[in-house]
Amino acid sequence: MKHLPHKTIERLSQYRRALLLCLDKGKTHIYSHEIAKIQHITAVQVRRDLMLIGYTGTLRKGYNVKELIDLIGNIIDSDEGINVAIIGMGNLGRALINYFAGKRSKLKIVAGFDTNPDKIGNTMSGVPCYSIEHLREVVAAEKIKVGIMTVPADYAVDTADLLVKSGIKGILNYTPKPVNVPDGVYLEEYDMITTLEKVAFYVKLQETD
Amino acid sequence: MKHLPHKTIERLSQYRRALLLCLDKGKTHIYSHEIAKIQHITAVQVRRDLMLIGYTGTLRKGYNVKELIDLIGNIIDSDEGINVAIIGMGNLGRALINYFAGKRSKLKIVAGFDTNPDKIGNTMSGVPCYSIEHLREVVAAEKIKVGIMTVPADYAVDTADLLVKSGIKGILNYTPKPVNVPDGVYLEEYDMITTLEKVAFYVKLQETD
DNA sequence: TTAACAATGTTAAGTTTTTAACACTTTTAC
DNA sequence: GTAAAAGTGTTAAAAACTTAACATTGTTAA
Structure with a gap:
């Protein structure tokens, strides 16, 4: 195999x-x-x-x-498990955390990051929220390997750069803005608008048959 | 073409x-x-x-x-535009609404649905939230063709059935639970966990090279 | 002016992914 | 106890998708 x-x-x-x-x-x-x-x-x-x-x-x-x-x-799992961070604790970030909460899994969301002082220091469904300024340290300390980007589109590129510099190995970008990563970092982009437009297209197509 | x-x-x-x-x-x-x-x-x-x-x-x-x-x-657009509803005004539903807010597009989110009385009757980013009990009427009245499912997993199947009965033509299921629809309804399932597991897998793979 | 370049448009080849076909093996029904 | 049915496992064919190859054509530079 x-x-x-x-x-x-x-x-x-x-x-x-x-x-x-x-x-x-x-x-x-x-x-x-x-x-x-x-x-x-x-x-x-x-x-x-x-x-x-x-x-x-x-x-x-x-x-x-x-x-x-x-x-x-x-x-598909890695033996020791993989720690994951969510960057951007807005609606989408929180949705993902709840999604995962309590799921048995080798994937563990161990940290969230945000810029909003009201959120920093709090815990959401058991996941602590840190300032994005501490991303590098926390990623190192928690051995975080994968980052999920749920920040506003305008911050996408900077966030991706920051993640790469922090030594992250995989990025899942839920931002509508494509980013670039160097070799050695696995990137997956998912755009919700594209998916919705696709659904709409096939609906339209079905109608005009 | x-x-x-x-x-x-x-x-x-x-x-x-x-x-x-x-x-x-x-x-x-x-x-x-x-x-x-x-x-x-x-x-x-x-x-x-x-x-x-x-x-x-x-x-x-x-x-x-x-x-x-x-x-x-x-x-890809249809001339008259397509109206969209979000079923489930939790974090994910709201994230999607914000995503779309103000976007020029032939796709318009015209309604949200929920069971929570605190949400029903309110407006979020310009999108009114209705009781799910009124789904059928609202779908008809607003000529909604596409439904985005962001309800808790346990409600996925029932919600899909309800949407189908309401005459919706396309469903985008963000629930982790697959649903079934009859012919004539276009279904797209997207599971965030799968995507994350995929990222994790390729990260693991890269390490063991 | 002519050669080199840098872009597009398209046909053909290659790769990946899906589907079909079928051989094989228990179980069930008669 | 034999035939039919209902599963699996695998090889082969088909379909879908991507990449390569190359012809074409303005543009730039010598």
Whole structure:
């Protein structure tokens, strides 16, 4: 299992989330077509992904939910876990923190940053908020490897630079403004407006058929 | 120009956003490699996308920013505009509203919905908040075509059903729980946890090289 | 004026991703 | 106990997407 396709990585994460829900419901086994239905993809694709990670289900019984969850964890999680920071404790930043609050996960949001003095020093859902001026120290002290940018667009570029200088290894940019990072830092940009425009486009398309 | 690739649609939206920024800076023309750099893709890809939409730049001068913005608008926007609702006025819902506030766009967020009586009846950044019980009427009255789901995960499925029954044509689900919609309704699911796990995975991968 | 350059537009090749096809194996039904 | 059904695992084909190659054409510089 050398090079898992990009898309497979994404789906594995999604499979796991679906599987965790099944586990909660007391399900012990699951068929490929059940997973497929949840994710709106085909059963073949599920089986193919699982083949790629070398997991073998039991014939006629499907896949063992617990085993599969663990295996996916072995592949996509890092053993020691990864600490994450949120830069920008506005609505979006807080939404993400709540999202994660209490989730079992190798990913831990350990710090938030903001410029607003009212927020600095407080704790939100267990996550302390620091001044952005202390970003460098906190990143080092807390061994933070990934930063999620939820700052206003105008601060995007500076924030990204700051994160890079602090030694962060991965950035997830939720700002509508693209940023640049050097090699060695993984960058993922996600623009909510693009996604919404895409939905609108396909709605329009459907109408004009 | 019959079938634009999915990915091209997404990029067109992104190009436009980049172009709007350039316009603000007073730039009148832009080269394919400049656009490419902003979006972290190749110039060839930009040119190919523009070829697909039939736009022709001027040799050695690049593309006319204003013209291109307009053309992209003609393709991805619908003429009359599309009205959008946000279901769930929590942090994420409010973040989205602020994101959009004041943006020139054919997409207009015209309504928010929630169950919290403290929120119902208020206005947030110009968007009125209604009780979710009135969803159906408001959707009809306001000709809302797209719904953005930002409700807690446990309400995801019911909310989706409700939206479908109200006659909505497109759903953007920001809930971590996948939902189902019938044919004729376009569904886009986006899970923030997946994206973050992906970033974490590639960070881990980079380390173990 | 002519050569070098720097851009676009387009066709072709390459790569990645998805889907189809099918061989295999339990279980179920008769 | 044999056939049909319902699963998995895998190879092969198809589709989607990206990148390369290159022809073309203004522009600049010698």
